[in-house]
Amino acid sequence: MVATTRKLHHFHGGVHMPGHKEASTRLPVAAAGVPERIVIALQQHIGAPAEPVVKVGDRVLKGQMIGRAGGYVSAPVHASSSGTVTAIEPLPVPHPSGLTIPCVVIETDGEDRWVDLQPLEEYSEADVDLLRARIRDAGIVGLGGAAFPTAVKLTPPADAAIDTLIINGAECEPYITCDDMLMRERPEEVIQGVAIMRRILGVRECVVGLEDNKPEAFRALQAAAAGTGIEVVQVPTIYPTGGEKQLIKVLTGKEVPSRGIPAQIGIVCQNVATAAAVYRSVRHGEPLISRIVTVTGGAVREPRNLDTLIGTPMEHLLGRCDPHLTPEDKLIMGGPMMGIPLRDGSLPTVKATNCLLAATPGDQPNQGQTMPCIRCGECTRVCPVNLLPQQMYWHARAREFDKIQDYNLFDCIECGCCSYVCPSHIPLVQYYRFAKTEIWDQEREKKKADLARRRHEFKQMRIEREKREKAERHKAAAARATAKTSAGKAGAEAATDADKQAAIQAAMERARAKREAAARAEAEPKKTANDADA
Ligand code: SF4
Numbered sequence: 001m002v003a004t005t006r007k008l009h010h011f012h013g014g015v016h017m018p019g020h021k022e023a024s025t026r027l028p029v030a031a032a033g034v035p036e037r038i039v040i041a042l043q044q045h046i047g048a049p050a051e052p053v054v055k056v057g058d059r060v061l062k063g064q065m066i067g068r069a070g071g072y073v074s075a076p077v078h079a080s081s082s083g084t085v086t087a088i089e090p091l092p093v094p095h096p097s098g099l100t101i102p103c104v105v106i107e108t109d110g111e112d113r114w115v116d117l118q119p120l121e122e123y124s125e126a127d128v129d130l131l132r133a134r135i136r137d138a139g140i141v142g143l144g145g146a147a148f149p150t151a152v153k154l155t156p157p158a159d160a161a162i163d164t165l166i167i168n169g170a171e172c173e174p175y176i177t178c179d180d181m182l183m184r185e186r187p188e189e190v191i192q193g194v195a196i197m198r199r200i201l202g203v204r205e206c207v208v209g210l211e212d213n214k215p216e217a218f219r220a221l222q223a224a225a226a227g228t229g230i231e232v233v234q235v236p237t238i239y240p241t242g243g244e245k246q247l248i249k250v251l252t253g254k255e256v257p258s259r260g261i262p263a264q265i266g267i268v269c270q271n272v273a274t275a276a277a278v279y280r281s282v283r284h285g286e287p288l289i290s291r292i293v294t295v296t297g298g299a300v301r302e303p304r305n306l307d308t309l310i311g312t313p314m315e316h317l318l319g320r321c322d323p324h325l326t327p328e329d330k331l332i333m334g335g336p337m338m339g340i341p342l343r344d345g346s347l348p349t350v351k352a353t354n355c356l357l358a359a360t361p362g363d364q365p366n367q368g369q370t371m372p373c374i375r376c377g378e379c380t381r382v383c384p385v386n387l388l389p390q391q392m393y394w395h396a397r398a399r400e401f402d403k404i405q406d407y408n409l410f411d412c413i414e415c416g417c418c419s420y421v422c423p424s425h426i427p428l429v430q431y432y433r434f435a436k437t438e439i440w441d442q443e444r445e446k447k448k449a450d451l452a453r454r455r456h457e458f459k460q461m462r463i464e465r466e467k468r469e470k471a472e473r474h475k476a477a478a479a480r481a482t483a484k485t486s487a488g489k490a491g492a493e494a495a496t497d498a499d500k501q502a503a504i505q506a507a508m509e510r511a512r513a514k515r516e517a518a519a520r521a522e523a524e525p526k527k528t529a530n531d532a533d534a
């Protein structure tokens with residue numbers, strides 16, 4: 001076991017808040033079961049959507065690929081149970097945009113029959129490219145919420161000298177306990193997955209960080225990590241330590257540059273659940289078809305963690321936890337600070353679904369009548385990114401999107417600390433999300449307009465070129481015609497002169513013959529009547 005003597009650091013701001021985590025950790029993780037209908041979104045990751053490789057009516061097996069990766073930054077998706085494909089169509093999924101996304105719908109057959117898997121027993125010495133390929137083919141993405149394709153993150157740029165692998169087990173947001181329960185119940189899977197990723201990256205230093213409100217998980221991980229050289233470290237419980245940049249700061253003292261990525265300072269960061277998924281894909285050949293989801297909140301009587309097939313409707317999970325929702329309650333995917341409100345329970349789980357919060361009004365932070373800003377500066381004091389939330393709020397409100405970017409809007413991790421402490425109950429994060437969406441829309445529109453302008457310019461150039469070519473063709477044709485006419489006339493004139501010469505010659509010939517005939521007649525004796533009688 002590696003002694004945890006690591007010097008810890010602090011990030012700016014953050015808030016202490018009630019964890020509400022005990023309720024969902026009283027019971028062990030249970031299987032959520034197989035729902036009658038599974039909806040697999042073809043895009044549940046950052047990057048290009050997956051492309052369907054099945055059609056309606058196809059029979060599929062559990063673990064069978066049903067959508068291949070749509071590019072390098074993309075991930076395939078797999079059937080999470082066996083059954084029949086009944087539709088491939090755009091459907092609503094949990095996403096802040098509320099837009100529909102193409103999905104593969106599977107009516108399950110209840111057999112839950114696996115496709116043939118390819119286990120790899122000797123994985124600890126396996127070729128690094130083979131390990132990466134297995135992770136990519138298994139459709140593994142970051143399970144801490146970002147859903148970035150893991151194989152891509154494990155292939156850092158050639159000029160990035162990676163020397164540290166940080167594993168995020170902080171799970172700082174209230175109510176969420178899926179990583180805690182995973183570390184308690186399957187610590188070997190986590191540590192073996194970490195070892196695989198360490199081998200792929202070829203790094204020296206490897207640290208798992210988790211908050212000190214998870215003592216059982218800490219002990220379990222420490223035991224599993226014994227003799228591996230993997231360090232397991234407890235960090236102070238303060239929200240949002242689970243933010244990638246914040247955990248890196250706490251464990252290493254290093255700052256990730258503004259709008260930069262950890263690889264720029266030699267670090268790769270992965271989540272504990274991602275590590276477990278990596279292990280299962282490499283060792284057992286299992287694609288990412290399930291994950292642990294916390295189902296909790298004041299509107300369920302039996303909060304707990306459920307091992308859930310990806311694509312399971314949220315209401316199926318709720319049904320396992322004795323719900324009693326009233327019209328004032330809300331369904332949220334994720335936690336109360338950073339979660340996505342769901343329009344109803346029919347939406348399917350995706351790879352990034354870590355929690356289903358059936359939230360009563362009391363579970364939702366800082367609910368109150370919005371009042372004018374009193375410029376108290378509390379929001380600035382708690383911002384973990386050291387931003388100026390109050391100024392960003394004014395610019396977002398005034399739709400001054402150029403100015404708000406001068407305040408590094410895109411460094412905002414939407415942690416909600418500022419809204420949480422605001423005495424005027426201003427929903428600050430909503431303003432930042434609005435501003436980001438508007439800026440993205442404007443950029444998209446600008447790109448579209450630029451593209452249209454370039455197309456128009458090309459079209460004009462083409463029309464001009466065609467006109468020019470046509471004119472040149474006409475000119476050339478006219479020149480040819482003129483040349484032909486001149487040649488014809490000259491030929492005709494030449495022919496007329498020759499005829500005349502021939503006619504003159506013929507007349508002269510005829511005159512000469514006539515003269516000769518007359519001369520001969522003169523020279524011959526004249527016949528008489530006597531010559532004739534003799
Ligand atoms: S915390 Fe609220 S009231 Fe205070 S400065 Fe920030 S936005 Fe204004």
Ligand code: SF4
Binds near residue numbers: 384389
């Ligand atoms: S939501 Fe953004 S601005 Fe507010 S505290 Fe978090 S990082 Fe700072």
